Amino acid sequence: MLQIEDLCVEVAGRPLLKNVSLTVEKGETNVLFGPNGAGKSALLSTIMGFSNYKVTSGKIFFKGKDITDMPINERAKLGMGIMTQRPPNIAGVRLRELTAIVAEGKGLDVRETAAGIDMERFLDRDVNVGFSGGEIKRSELLQLSAQQPDMFLLDEPESGVDPVNMAQVGTMIAKLLDGGSSCPACRREKSALIITHTGEVLDYVEADKAFILCNGTIMCSGNPRKLLNEIKTQGYEECIKCRLNLTKL
Ligand SMILES: Nc1ncnc2c1ncn2[C@@H]1O[C@H](COP(=O)(O)OP(=O)(O)OP(=O)(O)O)[C@@H](O)[C@H]1O
Numbered sequence: 001m002l003q004i005e006d007l008c009v010e011v012a013g014r015p016l017l018k019n020v021s022l023t024v025e026k027g028e029t030n031v032l033f034g035p036n037g038a039g040k041s042a043l044l045s046t047i048m049g050f051s052n053y054k055v056t057s058g059k060i061f062f063k064g065k066d067i068t069d070m071p072i073n074e075r076a077k078l079g080m081g082i083m084t085q086r087p088p089n090i091a092g093v094r095l096r097e098l099t100a101i102v103a104e105g106k107g108l109d110v111r112e113t114a115a116g117i118d119m120e121r122f123l124d125r126d127v128n129v130g131f132s133g134g135e136i137k138r139s140e141l142l143q144l145s146a147q148q149p150d151m152f153l154l155d156e157p158e159s160g161v162d163p164v165n166m167a168q169v170g171t172m173i174a175k176l177l178d179g180g181s182s183c184p185a186c187r188r189e190k191s192a193l194i195i196t197h198t199g200e201v202l203d204y205v206e207a208d209k210a211f212i213l214c215n216g217t218i219m220c221s222g223n224p225r226k227l228l229n230e231i232k233t234q235g236y237e238e239c240i241k242c243r244l245n246l247t248k249l
């Protein structure tokens, strides 16, 4: 579904991501861990095509197509959707209007879709204006529900969400990734790359693989729970040391 090859990215004239390679297969949910400032959000923004992230070398393939230079709207049309870490407020645009535009052609009922995530009462408010942290995450999820992308890029979906709402947000993410398939034995339809610090989202979504990104470089990959436990007990310093030892071999 998504293949990143040797990607190097500059932001504000400074190299940020260095030789990042990773793959997310169809139906796979992969996780991205890493310390603050490592470049995780920058990586998701680059995959989505935000213009302030400049690819200096390397390639991004989505559904087999080279999208490295493709504009953001075309990536969205091709089936890529993002929940950013800090979505903008859009004064003058109601959530109902934006959701309807995003859902265009899919035959979705905006009110019904919003009811599914307890967002009906926000539909006539301007997008994200005055929304609480948790409400912004649900607003983002509502837009993703309307878009129904094939590849979900989720940047810290649990951040700012209280434990009760987390159950709703987590269940909603799991449902979106299932893509409507209710058969537990079937492979998931959708793919995802999820950034998480706490791993809370892993209580709701079964992840296949995790990557650790430090200083703009992928240090290692492995079982998400196992890597999270190692990060919690040993910190990222051990991860960097381990990588240094591996490269010396
Ligand atoms: N537009 C920009 N202009 C200048 N610096 C930027 C820009 N975008 C990102 N950076 C810098 O790039 C680095 C990586 O930022 P990024 O947001 O990707 O970190 P992160 O891994 O997502 O961290 P966190 O866990 O805190 O969200 C940071 O030092 C950040 O200040």
Ligand SMILES: [Mg+2]
Residues within 6 Å of the ligand: 040, 041, 042, 085, 155
């Ligand atoms: Mg971030």
